[in-house]
Amino acid sequence: MKPRIQMIPERGECIFRCAAEQRALLDRMLYKRYPDAEWGTFFRFGYRVTPWGVLVTLVDLLPPDRGDFDEKSHVMEFTPRYIGRGLRSFDQCAFGLGFIHSHPEGCAPGPSLSDDDMDRYFAEEFEKFSGGRPYISLISSRDEEGRRRFSGRCFHQGQWLPVTKWVTLGKDLIRREYDFRKPAPRVSNGSSTERAIELFGDDGSVRLKNSTVAIIGCSGLGSPAGHILSRAGISEFILVDPGLFKDSNHERNHASRASDLEVIGLSKVELLERLIHEVNPDAKVTCIKGDILDPATVDALVRCDLILGCTDSVYARAALGDLSTHYIIPVIDMAVQMGAKDGRLTDQVGEIARYLPGLPCPWCRNRVSAAAIRAELATDEERAQANRAAAAAIERGDDGAQYWIGERPKELTVGYMTTAVAAIGAGYAQGWLTGTSEMPHDRFQFDLGRRFFGFVPDNREPEPDCSCQRCSGFADQGQTDFTVSRPF
Ligand SMILES: [Zn+2]
Ligand SMILES: [Zn+2]
Known part of the structure; x- marks a missing residue:
């Protein structure tokens, strides 16, 4: 048996962000075969590699067309056609490519053994085809009370980083979901707040x-x-x-x-x-x-x-x-x-x-x-130069204002x-x-x-x-x- 994918949180974390409209679109798509079967989609993302880890921001979805998955299967069976479409996006833009899928009702959002296989395959293929862009895999499910749970991991330069936070930016709420993290202790009454x-x-x-x-x-x-x-x-x-x-x-x-x-x-x-x-x-x-x-x-x-x-x-x-x-x-x-x-x-x-x-x-x-x-951004030297140009323009009888950088x-x-x-x-x-x-x-x-x-x-x-x-x-x-x- 292959070893499970190990994440190294000390090496950093990954934060995932999307806008509320994109999130609504995603949720509708991910749960279209709920509660019995999974569904998923490739998506394109922008990113920034930082000393604390990788920020990933959703750009758009690359939703599967009819026939891109085997619809009779309860899990996600990719066709070469859909994977090919994903790989082609690397030539068309500078964005990374990720995959998100749902788990059926009653299943935790943690990755299964076959998710490990899939992620390992995509991480290696995508790294090769994209010249080293990160890959991110997200899994979404609902708990007994219908609350959204998720897990995620990001592959970058040979390491798997945990996705620690998913932020959905809405006009009314900056919604943040944390991966398997214990909620902060409740603040008790009688406290300062x-x-x-x-x-x-x-x-x-x-x-x-x-x-x-x-x-x-x-x-x-x-x-x-x-x-x-x-x-x-x-x-x-x-x-x-x-x-x-x-x-x-x-x-x-x-x-x-x-x-x-x-x-x-x-x-x-x-x-x-x-x-x-x-x-x-x-x-x-x-x-x-x-x-x-x-x-x-x-x-x-x-x-x-x-x-x-x-x-x-x-x-x-x-x-x-x-x-x-x-x-x-x-x-x-x-x-x-x-x-x-x-x-x-x-x-x-x-x-x-x-x-x-x-x-x-x-x-x-x-x-x-x-x-x-x-x-504002002019250096003293640029300021002096601009003002000399303005003076010269005025001397020529032209309008000097276009050159002038005042205090x-x-x-x-x-x-x-x-x-x-x-x-x-x-x-x-x-x-x-x-x-x-x-x-x-x-x-x-x-x-x-x-x-x-x-x-x-x-x-x-x-x-x-x-x-x-x-x-x-x-x-x-x-x-x-x-x-x-x-x-x-
Ligand atoms: Zn604007
Ligand atoms: Zn899965």
């Missing part, structure tokens, strides 16, 4: 506890957001900010103390990490004192259940849109704008938007522009506005992670100083020609479609 349990329910509290949230930008918006979410019981954070704490941040930053003033070299991420650990010493916090475009940052972000955009830079906003589209990650993006004239506040504007495949991206919403990104205006915001917007955004994050509430609009603005808070919803449709509409789940294989990339 008792009130939250009453509101969100037991399941909601467990979901919050199991969540990993990334915070991009750890000052005015990011520090109150991290503060609120750590008190809410979220147990893992990825903090991203390249910046150092400046005394002028103190008015807005919830993580800084008087003793931090005039200390040189404190990073914003370490201050927020300290605050989170003061609230919850058991929280797992990864600090990345780097940029959202750094490959190491992306490696960490694609593991998260949700990303909070707490930065006012335009290129970071564009990068958040790319991450959401390509890696099927939910993003809640926040912004604050304030203005004053003659000692009176004219604007106290807060804005919250969310990104997920199917919704308009920041480009569809006109929230970013190529010129602004170019200006970015300083964003003027104060603590009550950043805290208010961060709190609202953190609240929507909790609602999305637990499925208990939804944003009233996918983007809206309000102005504290106006009647009815000057509420303006933005319910536009995505631009049909925008790359976000065709790159869902493309992951690294769609890299040429990223709208912003690291300057070198």
